[in-house]
Amino acid sequence: MAWTTPRLDPERSRRRLQILAELAGARAVRQRDKPQREHTERLRQLIATRRRVAG
Template identity: 85%
Template sequence: MAWTTWTTPRLDPDRSRRRLQILAELAGARAVRERERPRRARTEQLRQLIATRRRLAG
């Protein structure tokens, strides 16, 4: 039985470039989402605080 080498088929350069571009865009979108998450939480906390103060003052 002969030994075979496992090789991945070569993608054409255009397809490879598009794949890398898509992966980079996904990574960028993920980074933006991670940055926005704490800001949303802070905004929600402020809204709750304002609502509570209005209830107490009224």
Template identity: 80%
Template sequence: MRQGWSTLGGMAWTTPRLDPDRSRRRLQLLAELAGARAVRQQERPQRVRREQLRQLIAIRRRVTG
């Protein structure tokens, strides 16, 4: 048995439950971030297209290179 694993016991893979208020605030924050991202993409479509093209070029370079 590995030493590092024995000290953690069974709690290594469990996640703490968030209280309902914290979960609600987290979901609200994530929704606001998604909304802000959508607005930015609508305001700057050329920038978004340019970034997508850069990502595609980078992926193709990795695949072919």
């Protein structure tokens, strides 16, 4: 028994591929920026801790 999928119209297929490509691009940007965000968050926590201790 072969699996068959209903054929999508070309416009719908094109839009679907475009959306998937945009999602993949957004995911790549988030992964690339993640280390910087983590570093920034660690610095903020360190600064807040030092302010509490010094204050």
